Amino acid sequence: MDSSTEEIATTSVDIVHGDKHILIEAVAGDHIAATIAATKKFYEWQFLGTLAEYLAPGDLVVDVGANIGNHSLYFAAVCGTNVISFEPLPLAAEILQRNIAVNSLQEQVEVRRKALGEHATKARLEKLDLTNVGATAFAVSPDGDFVVSTLDLEDIQKRVSLIKVDAEGMDIAVLKGAVGLIERDRPMIACEAATAAQQADLEHFASELGYSFIFRFNATATYVLAPARTALERAKIERRAAGVITSTHWATRDLYYRVGLVASELKSVRAVQESLTTPTSSGHRVDSVIADLSKRVEELESLVSELTARMDRDSSSVD
Incomplete structure (x- = not known):
């Protein structure tokens, strides 16, 4: 070799x-x-x-x-x-x-x-x-x-x-x-x-x-x-572990907050999408925008669900 x-x-x-x-x-x-x-x-x-x-x-x-x-x-x-x-x-x-x-x-x-x-x-x-x-x-x-x-x-x-x-x-x-x-x-x-x-x-x-x-x-x-x-070595482990756990909890909370913001934006986008499907909206261009928007909304909703599930698992493992 x-x-x-x-x-x-x-x-x-x-x-x-x-x-x-x-x-x-x-x-x-x-x-x-x-x-x-x-x-x-x-x-x-x-x-x-x-x-x-x-x-x-x-x-x-x-x-x-x-x-x-x-x-x-x-x-x-x-x-x-x-x-x-x-x-x-x-x-x-x-x-x-x-x-x-x-x-x-x-x-x-x-x-x-x-x-x-x-x-x-x-x-x-x-x-x-x-x-x-x-x-x-x-x-x-x-x-x-x-x-x-x-x-x-x-x-x-x-x-x-x-x-x-x-x-x-x-x-x-x-x-x-x-x-x-x-x-x-x-x-x-x-x-x-x-x-x-x-x-x-x-x-x-x-x-x-x-x-x-x-x-x-x-x-x-x-x-x-x-x-x-030694007792001192064990105390250092406990102090550092407490810091890691605290940081993890705050990071998880921050992620939940950010996911909430994304979910809120998705709700607004969904409202726009629904308004475009009213009888007053017509034309091939609008139909194309609606199709693209629907696909993106579905992708984002799936992503939010996946991230939330992951955070739930991570939070449980830390606890």
């Missing part, structure tokens, strides 16, 4: 996030590239937005499995943090370096081209699919071509505020190789656990190190864990 960028087509998407303009290059046809292009948002932006609540400018984030840099760019450009990005796949690491350079984030983001695990060893490339580069998988192999380090062996002197791990099956091994760092800094942890066995391993790891699960995100289950060993 070729893991270099030679003869691999790429595409670039410009994201506007608040007052930030971020250019992200990705492999053409890749799932992440297609999602960013369709939404004009960072990939997994809801997940990233939640993590941002736990970060401050100048904090240090360790991004394990950085891929092309979607998450690293968000942490650096939007949150103002420093980032150490670990990415062993050459084609992804090269695009990552270009994304850092084009967004002038060289002073904030450091790339380390190596895999991480529980022990220092080597690995081989097990799976590479150019339509889903983020699912690239490595397997430990003594005669492999890729260096595997551990976070505890890496030179990381500044306190780490967040460790994000997306290592396609090696996630728990990465955390096991970071016990010293985790105990030293007690960072937030965001870790993918795709299978029931991996989730059980993550639960065991969290219980041993005194961490609590506080959020779950993404199509492939990704959990956010917070340190909860």
